[in-house]
Amino acid sequence: MYLDLWGLVGGLVHWLMVDIVGTILDWLHLYALADWLGSPGVLQIVTILVVALIILIVGMLVSITLIWQERKMLGRFMDRVGTQVGPFGLFQNFADAFKVLVKEYIVPNAADRLIYPLAPILIIGVSMAMFVTIPYSQGFYMSDSDLSVILTLAMFGVIPFAVLLGGWASNNKYTLIGGMRAAAQTCAYEVPLLLSVASVVVLTGSLSLNDVVAYQQENVWMVVPLIIGFLVFIISMISEIERVPFDLPEAEAELVEGWGTEYGGMRFGLIMMSEYARAFVGSSLVALLFLGGWAGPTFGIIPEGLWFLLKMFLVFTIFIWARAALPRVRTDQILHICWKRLLPLAAINLFIAVFFKTMGWF
């Protein structure tokens, strides 16, 4: 069972624009305006806008749920309760948001006036734009592009560039080093990431996330034949979304707050939020590519989106677990892990995928 988002919103928009507003306009003898509002192009544009809004709101809600989940679970891992603001600590995010909202917006004197405000816009915008390609179920998605896997990973590739710009433009030594680290680390980890995705694409024969999930529903979850690729993908993804143990760009022990040291106020809040948005997209990719997406017993009443969210939260739990148990890795060690360990593993995984495909087992 799934919600057909486009059909629902399209129907609603049609009902509103043609049946309600159109009738009123007809009654006012504004026939031309009613016709224009009811034309397919206008309906299409309004539908797209409404769907985009819904996807953005849902994505943000899931992201702040991830923040809440991390606060609570990390607290349990560390033998404490976690946040307690509101019922189950659910209001902590809102308290934080209001706090950063009233903070002063400071631009350092020596900062680059053009790039300094631009970098967070780029980071936040790109992070939110990633919601576009993530399908929650067969019907609940923004775009079902044939290249949605590539599109998502390409948007991931913009982030280190923006981080480097932000760190550089702040004109601060800590932020500069943080930005450089982000660029080096994220660029390096994109190679094993893409290789492990390539193995999935080889087996499923499609670059569309919907098709990948459909293939897994019919055959087998990709985690079974490609267990190596699954592990490589998870580790690379932790690095890609810059979380412990790979949160070098904002290593707070030695670089104060890394590349984001000079950003304060709501900019900091939104950058923080966008990190969790990327964490949501990253966990979703793991769930979609390897864990069967929304595949699961629905018994006709359980929504498919629920299965997808459940798997996504489970993957994020692994991220939280890693954060609770591991220290931060050093710059040279992180590249060492990437080039000398993950890359050969990803290559082996790709060979396995090609082997399976040529043998025709999957």
Add this chain to the structure above:
Amino acid sequence: MAEMWINMGPQHPMTHGLWNMRIKVDGETIVDAEPVIGYLHRGWEKMVEDRNYIQIIPMADRLCYGSSFTWSHVYCMAVEKLMDIEVPERAKYIRAMSDELQRIGNHLMWLAAIGTDLGNLTVFLYATRDRELFLDLFTALTGARMTYNYCRIGGVRNDSPANWVRDLERTLDYFEKRLKEYDMLIDQSKLFRMRMEGLGYMSPKDTINAGITGPVLRAAGVKQDLRHNDPYEIYDELDWHMCTHDGCDTWARYRVRMMEMQESVNIVRECLKKMPKDGPIRVKTPRTAPAGTAMARMEDPRGESLMYVVGDGTGKPYRLSVRSPLFVILSASDKLIKGSKIADVPSILGMLDVCMGETDR
């Protein structure tokens, strides 16, 4: 990238206290370093010259927030030597026991700090959780959590309260289990070892020449522990072994401190066994000290702490000089971090267990 100087401090998460490690980096590699201290200088040694001997005890507590008891202890030992006072046997045991409890508490504070330095908050919270138990023990014994004002010239202030020994034994049993947990969390974790092994190497010869003492020296394989080499109080009557490690690196320093916590538990247990069940805990002492000099030193959790007191026949010391172990270690800290990466600075310097109160005085 061109070489540049970076200030790590005085307001920086890496510095546990108020000091500045200036490092010159070439990319991520440190090519030069320069420790700058003195931000927390309060003129302690001058202040105590205008206070009488009993008033200095709480001042000595404030030399270090982590191990305040050992500092008042070494002060009392120095003045006792000046006044030529013999401390009762039971007081000696209580002092040694408090020393070891303080060592555990201080090492737990260090462990908490090293957790955040390495980027893991779990270690921080576990260590502070366990330190709380030892602070509770001290609260029951002395009435304060951090600055105890407990040691007295000629003994200790009061005897242990009812049920304190029972609580102590329970805490030690619990803490030994927690030590195994730390072993599983840190020692057996590949990533933690990667962040510690082979860093901050300093050969035993250099370590001795730099005047470094305490766990850092023992981590270089040198058998030097004042509890063994120059026993004070009752340490010569106890059966314990010195914790050393041959690594000379950050991992060795970590291991030595962890082993010392276990050893301190054993020492406290043995003290409980051998302690006289009753007897005086304090002797009467004169208010004035004779003219002359006296020196006392002891094994602080961070190294060899020493106090040198000059009396002039009045109720106030003419001069009281402090030898802080960390002042010496920090003087050599630039040699430890040269050649390593920026990310190693917190882990190498965190292993020294920095406390600026005693360093700057």
